[in-house]
Amino acid sequence: xxxxxxxxxxxxxxxxxxxxxxxxxxxxxxxxxxxxxxxxxxxxxxxxxxxxxxxxxxxxxxxxxxxxxxxxxxxxxxxxxxxxxxxxxxxxxxxxxxxxxxxxxxxxxxxxxxxxxxxxxxxxxxxxxxxxxxxxxxxxxxxxxxxxxxxxxxxxxxxxxxxxxxxxxxxxxxxxxxxxxxxxxxxxxxxxxxxxxxxxxxxxxxxxxxxxxxxxxxxxxxxxxxxxxxxxxxxxxxxxxxxxxxxxxxxxxxxxxxxxxxxxxxxxxxxxxxxxxxxxxxxxxxxxxxxxxxxxxxxxxxxxxxxxxxxxxxxxxxxxxxxxxxxxxxxxxxxxxxxxxxxxxxxxxxxxxxxxxxxxxxxxxxxxxxxxxxxxxxxxxxxxxxxxxx
Amino acid sequence: xxxxxxxxxxxxxxxxxxxxxxxxxxxxxxxxxxxxxxxxxxxxxxxxxxxxxxxxxxxxxxxxxxxxxxxxxxxxxxxxxxxxxxxxxxxxxxxxxxxxxxxxxxxxxxxxxxxxxxxxxxxxxxxxxxxxxxxxxxxxxxxxxxxxxxxxxxxxxxxxxxxxxxxxxxxxxxxxxxxxxxxxxxxxxxxxxxxxxxxxxxxxxxxxxxxxxxxxxxxxxxxxxxxxxxxxxxxxxxxxxxxxxxxxxxxxxxxxxxxxxxxxxxxxxxxxxxxxxxxxxxxxxxxxxxxxxxxxxxxxxxxxxxxxxxxxxxxxxxxxxxxxxxxxxxxxxxxxxxxxxxxxxxxxxxxxxxxxxxxxxxxxxxxxx
Numbered sequence: 001x002x003x004x005x006x007x008x009x010x011x012x013x014x015x016x017x018x019x020x021x022x023x024x025x026x027x028x029x030x031x032x033x034x035x036x037x038x039x040x041x042x043x044x045x046x047x048x049x050x051x052x053x054x055x056x057x058x059x060x061x062x063x064x065x066x067x068x069x070x071x072x073x074x075x076x077x078x079x080x081x082x083x084x085x086x087x088x089x090x091x092x093x094x095x096x097x098x099x100x101x102x103x104x105x106x107x108x109x110x111x112x113x114x115x116x117x118x119x120x121x122x123x124x125x126x127x128x129x130x131x132x133x134x135x136x137x138x139x140x141x142x143x144x145x146x147x148x149x150x151x152x153x154x155x156x157x158x159x160x161x162x163x164x165x166x167x168x169x170x171x172x173x174x175x176x177x178x179x180x181x182x183x184x185x186x187x188x189x190x191x192x193x194x195x196x197x198x199x200x201x202x203x204x205x206x207x208x209x210x211x212x213x214x215x216x217x218x219x220x221x222x223x224x225x226x227x228x229x230x231x232x233x234x235x236x237x238x239x240x241x242x243x244x245x246x247x248x249x250x251x252x253x254x255x256x257x258x259x260x261x262x263x264x265x266x267x268x269x270x271x272x273x274x275x276x277x278x279x280x281x282x283x284x285x286x287x288x289x290x291x292x293x294x295x296x297x298x299x300x301x302x303x304x305x306x307x308x309x310x311x312x313x314x315x316x317x318x319x320x321x322x323x324x325x326x327x328x329x330x331x332x333x334x335x336x337x338x339x340x341x342x343x344x345x346x347x348x349x350x351x352x353x354x355x356x357x358x359x360x361x362x363x364x365x366x367x368x369x370x371x372x373x374x375x376x377x378x379x380x381x382x383x384x385x386x387x388x389x390x
Numbered sequence: 391x392x393x394x395x396x397x398x399x400x401x402x403x404x405x406x407x408x409x410x411x412x413x414x415x416x417x418x419x420x421x422x423x424x425x426x427x428x429x430x431x432x433x434x435x436x437x438x439x440x441x442x443x444x445x446x447x448x449x450x451x452x453x454x455x456x457x458x459x460x461x462x463x464x465x466x467x468x469x470x471x472x473x474x475x476x477x478x479x480x481x482x483x484x485x486x487x488x489x490x491x492x493x494x495x496x497x498x499x500x501x502x503x504x505x506x507x508x509x510x511x512x513x514x515x516x517x518x519x520x521x522x523x524x525x526x527x528x529x530x531x532x533x534x535x536x537x538x539x540x541x542x543x544x545x546x547x548x549x550x551x552x553x554x555x556x557x558x559x560x561x562x563x564x565x566x567x568x569x570x571x572x573x574x575x576x577x578x579x580x581x582x583x584x585x586x587x588x589x590x591x592x593x594x595x596x597x598x599x600x601x602x603x604x605x606x607x608x609x610x611x612x613x614x615x616x617x618x619x620x621x622x623x624x625x626x627x628x629x630x631x632x633x634x635x636x637x638x639x640x641x642x643x644x645x646x647x648x649x650x651x652x653x654x655x656x657x658x659x660x661x662x663x664x665x666x667x668x669x670x671x672x673x674x675x676x677x678x679x680x681x682x683x684x685x686x687x688x689x690x691x692x693x694x695x696x697x698x699x700x701x702x703x704x705x706x707x708x709x710x711x712x713x714x715x716x717x718x719x720x721x722x723x724x725x726x727x728x729x730x731x732x733x734x735x736x737x738x739x740x741x742x743x744x745x746x747x748x749x750x751x752x753x754x755x756x757x758x759x
Binding site for chain 2: 111112113114119120123202207211214215236238239242243245246247248303318320321322323324
């Protein structure tokens, strides 16, 4: 039996990984520690079929084509929809007896096509692609209950099929690939600020925060901290940058940062008063978890997976209702003791998930018939949680 | 002392006049009837002022403008620097310039216009204001804005008088188009206005999403009429690519007067969540058709028909959802509001506009009589 880990998405990625590539990278590193016999593979439309990949992460060399055999496992946490040949190659692996496991992040392109530049064309393709991917899976991992529920309803699954989906929680202990030598920080000494991290795009809904600040500035102009929006420009962002520069109120209070380094982001999380995440819909909502992990409360939308991250520690507001954001921000800023109490609660109660825990839960399921890893508790021991994988 | 109504904005007049052209035609014609000394004039490319005939749409003899004469200008010259410079030169020669200002929104919400426009508009406004011996505004709010702006910049401000412009409604004996007949077959809420940041259509889309997703409520369909303008959050794209809005929200462009008339006549009510207005024509239009309007509670929109317009804050979604649902869920409430509009709204005529202008002009320039 061989366990093949599909590293195709990271293999094509340049620079410090974020989003799906980051998850693929983290799982690859941890699974390699937990299960040294793991083999990494890569596919794209030029290669045409899965090939072995040696030397990850920094000295990748593509080797010979993989010949799948009965009982092998093909695991993927990548963006396979980018490759036209993908499903065909997975089908081929299955026909030779391989079992397939895949991580499903979300079905947002199918549910909200207008969040993406390619609209319903991409939404329809992505929905159909995901459904077919699921139909070939022995088991599937969803990154939230919400993502699982969306799969059940969009793929129209019965209870037995739904039982093939296991919800796992993504790890949070990624601290970069260690390549950043110059750890400079341009923001030290900027005074009090609130933080919102995420691509500037319609889905992340920063426009709601601009409108909330327009209302807040009327009531609290002298006591309103800066709002820092950290994220690169994405699809349909409502020209956030232009609005901020040309609105006489917002230009005083809002700062847009499109090129923050991981190091700076970490500093921003640790030093903000609290963070804001008004996304319309998420598969998970990493910036919520990152904020809590940094010991800072977060006001997030009351939709989708954001409700699952830390319900007792997060303040919720509807992403469509600007006044709910004005209310929630105002409460934390101006009601004496509120922010201190909540910050203390976050610091004492929030427990970040380690990638080792995520990965071992997945390996246990994938390798279940072979019982390679006997006791999950062993894997979750402090030793492994603390282990420096990066 | 002569009075000249500047008809230069009519130079390229084709088809049905709207906006500034309409104002010039309606007030110009009437002012000529009210003052023996008044004439319509159109400035040509050589800077001459030619007598203008509204009916024939043609120019005639040269009018010699002399020191002390009064020229009433429509205040739309930010895009026509040559004509603007001509008026500046007349003013320098001792001719009195009277300007009708429509708004100073580019200075209030600069980001609601494309890059560069606000600066261009402000330069024109500062010069036009300085050159004006007397000014008219189309709303009390615009009047306050002009005075406030001049004060904050230390500028000399002429007397500014509010005149209510006549209500304009689309009117046609042609039949509406097939697509409009199809859309208006089901009950709908109407919103008329350019698709741009300032008109704030995104609030309506989000209010619809909120009602559907959060409240599990299906509101009546929403018909949006407007051409694409600056920074509209790609409303059309959002509607086309959001399954929950598909079939429920439609955007209609290139509609005829007959279409617009039909759309107003058959609407349940109208919504107008604009961030700021100089006047707010679609609010008055809605009332003229006997349809209640939910409009933003700011700027001139508060003046159009106090007591007859329902207001909501353009940034506060909850207020819009509540107002839309109150009308949609309660046919009796809607019927009462409709009845109040039908019986209570006094349509403003152009004769009133011209009379107000005459009174102000006479007070300032008794020699015009």
